[in-house]
Amino acid sequence: MQDSQMDNAPLPATNASNVLSVDAMGGDKGPATVVAGLSKFLGKNPDAQVILHGPESELAPLLAKHKITGRVAIHDAAEVVKMTDKPKDAFRKGAATSMWSAIAAVRSGDASVCVSCGNTGALMLMSTIRLRKTDGVNRPAIACLWPSRNPAGFNVMLDAGADISADQDDLLTYALMGASYARNGLDIARPRVGLLNVGTEDHKGRAELKVAHEMIAAAADAGGFDYIGFVEGGDLPTDKVDVIVTDGFTGNVALKTGEGTASLIGDLLRESLLKTPLSMLGALLARGSLKRLQKRIDPRRVNGGVFLGLNQTVIKSHGSSDATGVAAALHLAYRLAQNGFSEKLAARVASVAALAQDVPHDAGTDKPGTKTG
């Protein structure tokens, strides 16, 4: 088992909440980029330690190049899950892969949060099977951060694509998990939760949304959040909501649409400014401001889809992340690790699960309350 195999010097005795488990392989840019990001991260977090998973022969020279010693232990894992592997095929490769090894280290308690740039589907499948779902969670979700006008600079949206559907019980669970994540990941004491719909009036939308609307409202106090009701796509980047709850199909389309729109506008802005000498000069003078804007909406800064609803926390860093993106995902992981996020989330879901069974299910479905959520 990779779990117990420490090929490097063992880490100094420590609290596991300071230790991250990092899959060095499987991203589009390879382990050199992951180690470069790791180096940035360690430089800013003197107490952090990392278990790094991948072929030792590749990783040891990279660590040496960045002069990283003592705070990183390598778990040797020869196989890599490829971006093109189907989840089930990746799972069959199993224990020999760096992804499996990275998950095993949080399963065993050696580390508290796992980070990987690899294949999302494979990571979700392996994580779900190896870490198991938190009691009361039927469908785990991926939460992403969304640039917004909020003071924190971001909203949380979930599910961003772990599952292609969600019923009323799942949506309630997403509300609880998203609020817990906003508290622990973004420092928002009492998050405002909204349910994504095609209009804000109570009578709009699909049947399961109307039921979830009632259930989430009833769970707000126990969940430690304010429920603001239905929100629309246009509310995603605003400051009226902190956590946006939706099914994984809609969430994934919204996320990619937002990214695509931002990318189109960025390209058009560049083309437009390069069109005349006068505007090129103007762009040069406004360079500082344009860079600040670029940084504000830089997708690398919001890197890290967080898998919620498993017994330990797993973060999916974007496959094409550069060193800055990897470092951002590690910072997020470290913050969640230090906050004891996995345990807090489990407690919150458990405390509301009982409550949810008492909520009246009379708002438009004929298959009410068949699960405990």
Add this chain to the structure above:
Amino acid sequence: MQDSQMDNAPLPATNASNVLSVDAMGGDKGPATVVAGLSKFLGKNPDAQVILHGPESELAPLLAKHKITGRVAIHDAAEVVKMTDKPKDAFRKGAATSMWSAIAAVRSGDASVCVSCGNTGALMLMSTIRLRKTDGVNRPAIACLWPSRNPAGFNVMLDAGADISADQDDLLTYALMGASYARNGLDIARPRVGLLNVGTEDHKGRAELKVAHEMIAAAADAGGFDYIGFVEGGDLPTDKVDVIVTDGFTGNVALKTGEGTASLIGDLLRESLLKTPLSMLGALLARGSLKRLQKRIDPRRVNGGVFLGLNQTVIKSHGSSDATGVAAALHLAYRLAQNGFSEKLAARVASVAALAQDVPHDAGTDKPGTKTG
């Protein structure tokens, strides 16, 4: 009946394909804005004529102010459908409203395309009941234009929110109608159609999407389009697809998310450029380029959600449209009117409906082919 009631001088004898029916009431900015947009439109289209619906006492002075004579006939209608009216309440007000009157004029054949800035739900309900669905269409759809990298500058997306769901037969119909609209509204001879999903691999997504995937591929030749398979949210603003097909829930969320993202970036750009004197000077020099960009992504230029699948064409102009936005919707309406779009769309749906019954329905649903689509 409003239909025959011409309070102004009658229009000169003409082909109905030159005549638009315009609801002057119900927009957020009132009839003055609609008439200002009408004036712009008429100035650029010397052969166009318009039947204008609303209280004559308000409309006649507005027309006089813009010196519009001879080419616009007023149909007096005292009642107005409010933005806050529920669709059923609006329908009950019925025949006395300007919206009803505007629809009646295309129903009677006096005009060929109807344009309104009013309440979308009410307009859809009244239009569906009064104009009836085209043979072979189960769910009508709203098609919107999406700024993109395409030579035309736009893609077509439907359904943008007419209905909250769509089955495989509806999605096939949307593909046919969207392709027909792209041909007649955007001059794209052989549109490329894509089906919105959470991934581009054949095995991804909901069951009805996998079935629709097969059905749309099989209908491509008869429908006069190329089917490029599944597309993702990020493909919406690109040049790899002309027509994006999805259900109205997903489409509405995507549309509003894209608008919200563009609006956030625009605001942040402005704030950023106003932050330092140097960048303000830069912005001044780059003003021409920035204005070009603003125009390129100006939502007013893509104004006009087209209701597809009714026996006549109805265009919903944005409720908050200014004169430029109203003029854009009228230009679009006039282009579709002159192309005989309603008839062409009906013929295309009819020709493929028979074909669709022969497509094998074996790709992952247990309730196959129950409708003819």
